[in-house]
Amino acid sequence: MSRVFNFSAGPAVLPEEVLQQASAEMLEYKNSGMSVMEMSHRSKDFEDILDEAEKDLRTLMNIPDNYKVLFLQGGGCTQFAMVPMNLMRNKVADYIITGQWSKKAAAEAKIFGQVNEIASSADKNFSYVPDLSDLNVTPNADYIYICQNETVHGTTIRKLPNTKGKILVADISSMFLSEPLDVNKYGVIWGGVQKNVGPAGVTIVIIREDLISDQVMPFTPTMLKYKTHADNKSLYNTPPCYNIYICGLVFKWLLKLGGTEAIKKINEAKAKILYDYLDSSKIFKGTVEKKDRSFMNVPFVTGDKELDAEFVSAASKAGLKNIKGHRSVGGMRASLYNAMPVEGVQALVNFMADFEKGHAK
Numbered sequence: 001m002s003r004v005f006n007f008s009a010g011p012a013v014l015p016e017e018v019l020q021q022a023s024a025e026m027l028e029y030k031n032s033g034m035s036v037m038e039m040s041h042r043s044k045d046f047e048d049i050l051d052e053a054e055k056d057l058r059t060l061m062n063i064p065d066n067y068k069v070l071f072l073q074g075g076g077c078t079q080f081a082m083v084p085m086n087l088m089r090n091k092v093a094d095y096i097i098t099g100q101w102s103k104k105a106a107a108e109a110k111i112f113g114q115v116n117e118i119a120s121s122a123d124k125n126f127s128y129v130p131d132l133s134d135l136n137v138t139p140n141a142d143y144i145y146i147c148q149n150e151t152v153h154g155t156t157i158r159k160l161p162n163t164k165g166k167i168l169v170a171d172i173s174s175m176f177l178s179e180p181l182d183v184n185k186y187g188v189i190w191g192g193v194q195k196n197v198g199p200a201g202v203t204i205v206i207i208r209e210d211l212i213s214d215q216v217m218p219f220t221p222t223m224l225k226y227k228t229h230a231d232n233k234s235l236y237n238t239p240p241c242y243n244i245y246i247c248g249l250v251f252k253w254l255l256k257l258g259g260t261e262a263i264k265k266i267n268e269a270k271a272k273i274l275y276d277y278l279d280s281s282k283i284f285k286g287t288v289e290k291k292d293r294s295f296m297n298v299p300f301v302t303g304d305k306e307l308d309a310e311f312v313s314a315a316s317k318a319g320l321k322n323i324k325g326h327r328s329v330g331g332m333r334a335s336l337y338n339a340m341p342v343e344g345v346q347a348l349v350n351f352m353a354d355f356e357k358g359h360a361k
């Protein structure tokens with residue numbers, strides 16, 4: 001076996017300890033005589049897995065009692081529709097556009113109502129986060145929407161928008177559990193887990209209880225109502241059982257490591273290694289304004305498409321995988337999620353420095 005350093009933006013690297021435990025429990029989970037994959041979702045064993053996953057997530061994120069935690073399917077993109085279907089009472093919402101994922105969310109919301117783009121960084125190819133301290137909030141907007149970490153463009157909103165009393169909805173897919181967040185500041189937080197928490201197939205929604213109601217758009221299918229899943233503790237239908245089990249193992253791994261405060265320090269240190277190198281390099285450069293740089297997704301370029309391609313290919317041969325940037329941005333992107341060890345980032349930077357020496361002008 002030879003595991004590589006996998007810099008994929010998602011599905012992405014998982015902690016090796018978690019994969020080992022899953023492997024050890026593959027044929028028989030505890031004393032159940034079967035794999036978690038084979039269990040009824042109504043069994044006691046699975047109910048315990050689900051309860052424990054929720055309990056551990058509540059501990060990790062310090063989730064207040066007046067918020068529900070839902071384990072859903074349909075990926076992040078289904079939330080782009082679920083959010084407006086469930087929350088647009090006046091059929092108006094304000095969106096902050098900082099990259100590909102907030103742009104897609106806004107486009108989907110337009111199916112359901114009026115979408116006002118109250119801030120955008122499209123003018124500079126989403127390479128920064130606009131000032132969000134005094135926005136032109138629409139008086140009857142039902143909520144304000146952000147994508148807090150833009151996976152493709154590599155920006156993070158570090159200072160939440162001044163919502164002027166409106167409900168804040170945040171897509172945190174690619175920064176889930178990477179640092180502490182104050183859940184109280186949000187109405188809804190959601191994320192697909194395949195970036196930083198687990199295997200593709202689970203979307204976690206954390207929603208304030210008063211936002212869950214039957215007052216949804218009249219055509220909303222049962223499966224797309226938050227209330228359906230809140231009333232049934234995420235067991236209205238068969239949930240993605242095995243994937244929830246893996247998320248639960250990742251939560252335990254993170255708790256053992258010291259939780260979100262501890263992982264934040266590690267993530268900052270990892271990102272610093274790469275950004276410091278980028279800032280000193282003569283051939284590579286980061287594409288995002290310093291103050292808005294993501295600790296999770298680091299896009300960079302050489303400015304020469306052929307050299308980019310040569311680098312991606314050489315890195316891959318050296319066991320540094322999935323460094324190619326998203327097709328909309330080009331260049332390279334290294335995702336440094338929780339499970340990426342510091343050794344991986346160091347290996348990448350060493351490789352970049354060697355590559356730079358070999359290409360000195």
Ligand SMILES: *Cc1c(COP(=O)(O)O)cnc(C)c1O
Nearest residue numbers: 075076077101151171173174192
């Ligand atoms: C990947 C991603 C999505 C889309 O998730 P899917 O599960 O593929 O639908 C949405 N938002 C962000 C920030 C993402 O990184």
